[in-house]
Amino acid sequence: MTVQTFNPEHVLVSQQKDGTLLPDMTNAVLKEVAESSVVMQLGKYVEMGGKQEVTTQIQTDGLSAYWVNETEKIKTDKPEVVPVKLRAHKLGIILLASREALNYTWARFFEDMKPQIVEAFQRKIDEAGILNVNNPFANSVEQATATARTAIKGAINYDNVLALQDKLYDADVEANGIVSKVQNRTALRESRDGNKVSVFDRSANTVDGIQVVDLKSNQMKKGTLYAGDFDHLIYGVPYNINYKISEEGQISTVTNEDGTPVNLFEQEMIAIRATMDIAVMVTKDGAFAKLTAGAEEAVL
Structure with missing residues (x-):
């Protein structure tokens, strides 16, 4: 058969x-x-x-290195x-x-x-x-930024991109990803330092060397950026x-x-x-920060 x-x-x-x-x-x-x-x-x-x-x-957190004397x-x-x-x-x-x-x-x-x-x-x-x-999950990146108070309000520009990263540096976190949307591309291209160099690299799709991924949803408002160490999003x-x-x-x-x-x-x-x-979970609230134009409040 x-x-x-x-x-x-x-x-x-x-x-x-x-x-x-x-x-x-x-x-x-x-x-x-x-x-x-x-x-x-x-x-x-x-x-x-x-x-x-x-x-x-x-x-x-807890790993560190120490200076030591001989035989110590x-x-x-x-x-x-x-x-x-x-x-x-x-x-x-x-x-x-x-x-x-x-x-x-x-x-x-x-x-x-x-x-x-x-x-x-x-x-x-x-x-x-x-x-x-x-x-349906226990938390989210949006909730993490609200809990850790790492959300800042302002337009997408060079100074605010640095301020967004500073929020993470305060928690000893270095961003490895930025969540944006296509509608933010113009503002990112126009975000320039004192030498008129754009913070946005179009060919590599990075902001200040950090990988950018666009989120496709009309639920995310134009002018919003999320930055963080996404190893803490599992x-x-x-x-x-x-x-x-x-x-x-x-x-x-x-x-x-x-x-x-x-x-x-x-x-x-x-x-x-x-x-x-x-299943989705954020394992460290302070690992994420948010830049928003200020039109909407954090969803708790």
């Missing part, structure tokens, strides 16, 4: 609606989410091994290592398509839906972990992305033009549900 395998180039969506996809397909979505998400680009990955909650060890014992610092619990939360999206999509191959359907899934997941992860918008992904196709049922979160819920059976539509689990 010949054992049939799932080939996305040949199998129609209607033939396999349970979301059982090739690892290559699910890995492709997760890879693109990781490449577009600020949290996953700058944060430090923690292996979760298929568990919803894991305990990981983080090292507190070298002092030994013992930085504190503390356990923290990293807990994943489920993130889901439902996308609608015409019934005709059931006649697509999974390869075609997957390529059509992938950009929408990637963008939706990226935005939700970054809005929660960075901006504290609809945040994240984990316990499972791969899961899919499910449905032809029946009512979608309560999506409505028609007349305000009625979408009914898949009556309207000859299908819905694809995609879910992923992710």
Whole structure:
């Protein structure tokens, strides 16, 4: 007997609606989410091994070096290592398509839906972990700047970029990343020192030598920058992305033009549900600082 395998180039969506996809397909979505998400680009990955909650060890400040005389014992610092619990939360999206999509191959359907899934997941992860918008996690970068009182108000210019870094230096932190958005590019280019040299390197996408990553979300206001040591932002992904196709049922979160819920059976539509689990945590409040134009208050 010949054992049939799932080939996305040949199998129609209607033939396999349970979301059982090739690892290559699910890995492709997760890879693109990781490449577009600020949290996953700058944060430090923690292996979760298929568990919803894991305990990981983080090292507190305390390492130092000492000048010593000949034959004198070298002092030994013992930085504190503390356990923290990293807990994943489920993130889901439902996308609608015409019934005709059931006649697509999974390869075609997957390529059509992938950009929408990637963008939706990226935005939700970054809005929660960075901006504290609809945040299921214990904390966020936004909350960290409020707790540590490292937020400053002012326009994006050379002096304020230095002031933003000074906030971190006060806590013995050196930034390895800056979160910005595309709309800040002009202000960054015009931020020049006394020699009229721009603080922004367009070719390297750096500010004062620090890597800049743009966050895609209208929830982040123009004129806002977050700087910090993103080794203190950790994240984990316990499972791969899961899919499910449905032809029946009512979608309560999506409505028609007349305000009625979408009914898949009556309207000859299908819905694809995609879910992923992710955990995000800030392990040191003082590791982050924020520059804001002052129009909005910190979200607590």
